[in-house]
Amino acid sequence: MDKAVAMKNETLEDIFPRIVAILEDFLGDFDSGFDGEITRRTRLMTDLGFESIDIIQLVVAIDEEIGKRDVQFEKLLMNNGSYVEDLEVGQIVDFLSQ
Amino acid sequence: MASLETNGTRIAYQQFGEGPDLIMVHGLAANRAFWFTGLAPLLRDHFRLTLYDLRGHGYSAMPETGYSSSSQAEDLAALLDHLGIDKAPIVAHSFGGAVALEFAVKYPDRVSHLALLDAKINRLQPTLKLSDCAHLTPFEQELVAEATDIDWEAEDQIGLKFLEAVAERRLAGIQTEVQNDFVPFADRRGNGRDAKHWLKLLRETTAKEEFLSTSGTSPEQIATLPMPVLLMYGEYSRVQKSGERLRELLPRAEYVLVPNAGHFFPARSPRVVLKSLKPFLGLASHTDEASSPASHIHVAASPFP
Numbered sequence: 001m002d003k004a005v006a007m008k009n010e011t012l013e014d015i016f017p018r019i020v021a022i023l024e025d026f027l028g029d030f031d032s033g034f035d036g037e038i039t040r041r042t043r044l045m046t047d048l049g050f051e052s053i054d055i056i057q058l059v060v061a062i063d064e065e066i067g068k069r070d071v072q073f074e075k076l077l078m079n080n081g082s083y084v085e086d087l088e089v090g091q092i093v094d095f096l097s098q
Numbered sequence: 099m100a101s102l103e104t105n106g107t108r109i110a111y112q113q114f115g116e117g118p119d120l121i122m123v124h125g126l127a128a129n130r131a132f133w134f135t136g137l138a139p140l141l142r143d144h145f146r147l148t149l150y151d152l153r154g155h156g157y158s159a160m161p162e163t164g165y166s167s168s169s170q171a172e173d174l175a176a177l178l179d180h181l182g183i184d185k186a187p188i189v190a191h192s193f194g195g196a197v198a199l200e201f202a203v204k205y206p207d208r209v210s211h212l213a214l215l216d217a218k219i220n221r222l223q224p225t226l227k228l229s230d231c232a233h234l235t236p237f238e239q240e241l242v243a244e245a246t247d248i249d250w251e252a253e254d255q256i257g258l259k260f261l262e263a264v265a266e267r268r269l270a271g272i273q274t275e276v277q278n279d280f281v282p283f284a285d286r287r288g289n290g291r292d293a294k295h296w297l298k299l300l301r302e303t304t305a306k307e308e309f310l311s312t313s314g315t316s317p318e319q320i321a322t323l324p325m326p327v328l329l330m331y332g333e334y335s336r337v338q339k340s341g342e343r344l345r346e347l348l349p350r351a352e353y354v355l356v357p358n359a360g361h362f363f364p365a366r367s368p369r370v371v372l373k374s375l376k377p378f379l380g381l382a383s384h385t386d387e388a389s390s391p392a393s394h395i396h397v398a399a400s401p402f403p
Contacts, residue, residue, distance in 0.1 A: 056131050078136075
């Protein structure tokens with residue numbers, strides 16, 4: 001089964017831990033000062049120290065590792081031509097589950 | 099992650115969208131994210147976009163050397179080889195435009211269209227002093243007024259100095275009061291990693307010296323470019339001199355002056371860029387543009403509706 005089809009069959013519960021694993025990989029690469037548990041309410045920028053390039057790279061990672069192809073992530077990232085103020089992990093999970 | 103090991107470094111890239119290929123090259127102290135405020139989302143329905151981080155920027159590696167525009171043109175060549183892209187249009191901003199210009203001169207058969215957005219070409223504009231700047235953005239005015247430890251009048255490369263000073267202030271916890279303007283490193287949410295990364299690049303590699311190198315392609319070589327060229331410059335941009343020199347060398351190029359715009363108009367006003375870019379790239383455009391003269395000079399619509 002191809003990855004995209006596999007993705008469609010996944011439930012929210014399946015996706016969440018995979019997103020957390022990817023996020024933890026990112027955190028290993030930069031000193032965010034975050035040492036708590038990642039939940040659906042964790043904010044990428046305020047809590048994890050993400051910058052716009054990190055969010056874009058995160059989407060690349062999601063593309064590659066989860067197989068959700070060609071995600072129109074600007075719909076998640078942008079609002080009226082500006083970056084959104086912040087993004088919660090739960091918002092990403094919900095977006096990917098649409 | 100999508101990256102390529104080449105020329106002794108690692109270049110991070112990504113591709114998305116559908117259609118023929120189009121390459122986008124960002125400027126100094128930026129990264130791929132620069133394109134996401136508008137241009138990339140607007141172009142993805144027409145092209146398969148290839149975006150990458152210049153060496154020392156974003157998720158690309160930071161080697162000790164290789165930062166001149168001609169060196170980085172070889173990174174671009176390697177990336178296109180890796181992706182199997184023989185020929186494509188290139189859209190490039192600022193120093194990315196210098197990289198794209200070097201690439202186009204060396205590999206003219208690989209560039210179908212060259213769109214240079216506020217590109218500074220060192221060979222054509224070797225110095226940039228405060229006295230050359232007819233207009234300073236609000237944040238630059240603030241910087242000159244407040245950072246009195248810097249002898250601004252004596253600086254030969256004011257653009258790079260602004261980028262260095264603003265990163266230093268970001269890390270010192272000094273936030274700009276300016277709003278509604280594009281201010282590098284001004285994001286208050288992160289912990290200033292982008293500013294740290296930029297200062298590391300300037301201080302621990304040969305990047306600073308190489309960014310300013312004037313050893314690039316000669317005016318005579320530039321004049322031989324065979325592909326259509328679009329030159330877009332901000333009305334208030336301090337690198338307009340590069341645009342004017344390019345226009346002299348490339349009389350068939352389309353030259354667009356973007357009113358009320360500074361250096362960062364591709365991020366601030368992507369739709370204004372798109373208005374000129376679409377017909378330039380052969381895409382259907384709005385009827386008001388279809389009837390405008392095909393070349394030489396026209397003034398784009400105001401970026402601030």
